[in-house]
Amino acid sequence: MLSKRLLNFESFEVMDILALAQKLESEGKKVIHLEIGEPDFNTPKPIVDEGIKSLKEGKTHYTDSRGILELREKISELYKDKYKADIIPDNIIITGGSSLGLFFALSSIIDDGDEVLIQNPCYPCYKNFIRFLGAKPVFCDFTVESLEEALSDKTKAIIINSPSNPLGEVIDREIYEFAYENIPYIISDEIYNGLVYEGKCYSAIEFDENLEKTILINGFSKLYAMTGWRIGYVISNDEIIEAILKLQQNLFISAPTISQYAALKAFEKETEREINSMIKEFDRRRRLVLKYVKDFGWEVNNPIGAYYVFPNIGEDGREFAYKLLKEKFVALTPGIGFGSKGKNYIRISYANSYENIKEGLERIKEFLNK
Numbered sequence: 279m280l281s282k283r284l285l286n287f288e289s290f291e292v293m294d295i296l297a298l299a300q301k302l303e304s305e306g307k308k309v310i311h312l313e314i315g316e317p318d319f320n321t322p323k324p325i326v327d328e329g330i331k332s333l334k335e336g337k338t339h340y341t342d343s344r345g346i347l348e349l350r351e352k353i354s355e356l357y358k359d360k361y362k363a364d365i366i367p368d369n370i371i372i373t374g375g376s377s378l379g380l381f382f383a384l385s386s387i388i389d390d391g392d393e394v395l396i397q398n399p400c401y402p403c404y405k406n407f408i409r410f411l412g413a414k415p416v417f418c419d420f421t422v423e424s425l426e427e428a429l430s431d432k433t434k435a436i437i438i439n440s441p442s443n444p445l446g447e448v449i450d451r452e453i454y455e456f457a458y459e460n461i462p463y464i465i466s467d468e469i470y471n472g473l474v475y476e477g478k479c480y481s482a483i484e485f486d487e488n489l490e491k492t493i494l495i496n497g498f499s500k501l502y503a504m505t506g507w508r509i510g511y512v513i514s515n516d517e518i519i520e521a522i523l524k525l526q527q528n529l530f531i532s533a534p535t536i537s538q539y540a541a542l543k544a545f546e547k548e549t550e551r552e553i554n555s556m557i558k559e560f561d562r563r564r565r566l567v568l569k570y571v572k573d574f575g576w577e578v579n580n581p582i583g584a585y586y587v588f589p590n591i592g593e594d595g596r597e598f599a600y601k602l603l604k605e606k607f608v609a610l611t612p613g614i615g616f617g618s619k620g621k622n623y624i625r626i627s628y629a630n631s632y633e634n635i636k637e638g639l640e641r642i643k644e645f646l647n648k
């Protein structure tokens with residue numbers, strides 16, 4: 279019999295859609311993928327070259343479980359430059375991707391019966407991790423009123439994802455301020471930080487420079503198109519980092535060595551130029567999707583970050599997505615996979631080429647007008 283904890287895990291809706299899309303492709307159909315949250319860009323050349331160089335130099339052994347010092351120093355400098363935050367390398371641990379960092383963060387503070395506030399809708403991993411650890415995810419709107427209602431004496435933490443998946447929104451300052459005043463721990467998932475096209479996106483570090491309550495999760499997958507390299511990091515206080523270090527030592531020893539050395543080049547000017555070009559292209563795609571979505575008559579927020587648009591289509595999103603895929607070969611993610619409030623929504627990812635996105639949107643237009 280399988281573990282009862284494992285039975286709390288739910289499958290990823292997006293992976294179910296992807297499986298069907300791939301089956302259709304194997305039958306010769308041309309599927310437009312607007313479901314996957316992965317940059318279509320290749321990893322910037324300086325990063326790839328450094329990865330190859332590290333292989334040739336024999337950098338294929340374990341590293342310090344905290345991660346190589348050079349990379350932690352680079353991350354420390356980044357937060358000093360961007361936020362004037364005095365983050366030292368010892369407050370940083372490198373992990374095998376940001377999802378692992380999130381799991382470590384929750385594991386370091388959560389006990390059976392604790393409650394963790396999460397947004398509805400939100401990234402599906404959150405509820406799965408929380409339940410696996412014996413705690414309870416409490417879904418709520420991210421308004422002060424809703425958070426006040428959700429608080430209890432069992433509240434241990436809140437997960438703030440900004441810019442958010444699937445909404446593409448950034449979280450307001452008042453939400454951070456409320457969280458820091460009322461909640462023991464703030465887990466800030468900032469994996470899309472940097473992919474912001476207008477306005478301001480806060481970092482948790484701006485509200486808690488001493489890291490008394492903050493566990494900040496970030497990585498290189500989204501901004502630097504390094505999804506397959508599996509490289510992320512956690513920033514927090516000494517107590518939390520030491521707890522995560524124990525988990526890292528026992529479960530993974532260290533993050534992938536080659537990926538750590540390659541990530542050093544993420545901070546170079548040449549890489550920055552490539553990233554800026556990617557961001558401009560993402561914004562161009564965002565504006566294209568928003569134009570079509572509004573023409574379809576769908577209700578939509580103003581997503582200013584990440585690479586998702588999350589419209590209310592006015593009908594069951596799951597039924598719509600599967601019917602669209604089978605008839606027009608366009609893959610979208612049903613909103614229900616992100617929470618109960620996503621039932622009549624679908625997520626459109628614009629992490630695909632402009633041409634493919636436009637073709638996919640034209641197919642949706644045909645589907646709606648039939």
